[in-house]
Amino acid sequence: MNKNKEKKWYKSMIFKLSTLVVVIGIVGVFYLNSLQGEEQEVITENNAKPLVEVMEMGRRDLHKKTNLIGHVQSGDTRAVMPQISGEVLEVYVQEGDFVQKGDVLLKIDDTDYKLQSDEARIGLNAARIQLEEARSGASNAQLIEADTSVEQAKKAVEQLEKEYDRITRLYEENFVSIQEYEQVKMQYDNAREQLRLAKAYQETTEEGATEHQIAALESQIDRASLGVELANQMVERTVVRAPIDGQIVSVEAKAGDLIGTTGYAFIIMNEDNMQVSATVPESYINNIYTGQDVVVNVPAAKSTHYDGVINTVGKMPPEGSRAYPIEISLENEDELLRMGMYSSIEMIVESALDTLYVPRKALIMDNEAYYVFVVNEENTVERVKVKTGLSENGYVAITEGLNEGQQVVIEGTNVIEVGDEVKISTPNQESAKARDLDANEVGVVR
Known part of the structure; x- marks a missing residue:
């Protein structure tokens, strides 16, 4: 009886051990199959083509810009300076006033200048009379007139000589301009010439005019006319007018001032x-x-x-x-x-106008030269040496080495080598933006 129980126990244990061995075997087979699958997957991944992003070569304008610091100023600011000297009678504007071109700003005393103008006109009329009398011959009245002309010319010379001395002193002290000095000198010289001609006329009336004397009298009329014109200009310059439209920003003159031609009276x-x-x-x-x-x-x-x-x-x-x-x-x-x-x-x-260009990060530097990776028609990587030009805003002009239409690698340059067969990705909008943001990075040789 005991022997039967023992036999049954042995049979049961053998069955259980056999079952365990079979289960372990099945599990081992599945485990080995899974390891082989992972190994195959790894081999498949390692043999996959590198994924790169390319850009087709095209043209664009590149501009290098610089930023400067500046300050705003008026585009048209004028310092208004009188053209003659004298006492200021009245100032018609004040700081802050708006004026138009031609508006009167200031009046200078014109008494002396009007006297000079009157004298110039008298001299001109006298010269005309002298010429007429010289041509027609002299009478007793004309002889008297000739003597009178000489006396008047002498007085004019004396008066202008005083004015000339005064202007000379002011000019030497840099209070009047050389223009005003030369104008007064010219008037003084004219007066002396008129005196000389008056004396010549006096002789002519006594002796009779020659052709040479008549020519001299005609010349005197020309000079006298010029003297009248200059004298009238001096009178006109006693009125100071605005040279432009604008605002008075500075007033440096007031009534009673003795104003000169070397300093400004207003700024507009x-x-x-x-x-x-x-x-x-x-x-x-x-x-x-x-x-x-x-x-x-x-x-x-x-x-x-x-x-x-x-x-x-x-x-x-x-x-x-x-x-x-x-x-x-x-x-x-x-x-x-x-x-x-x-x-x-x-x-x-x-x-750089209408130039070939690449993002700066597409460039690879090797021995102080620049290269790019180009994908050919067989999707194989080639390395091309290029010459660069203007660089701005993450892009670099290409002057030699590339042609339009070539496919240049702009993403993935760090995972490829010459001769690799690659897979080209299509960039989406977000990756394109990222590409522009990273365009300044320059690659290195692998």
């Missing part, structure tokens, strides 16, 4: 056309030109920019500087610009 500023003054480094000065459009930002005036035009490019830098002055004209249509306002200027200093 026209704010319709403003300008920005700035300086340009010597490295860029030969790349800009008058008439060039620029962008000017004046934060204190408005948030949007002004369109400006360069109207002056300096030929010489200020002493101690290597930057050249420029002036940029602005339209002040909104009347928000004021003198002295800070401004920033953006201008193009170099351009």
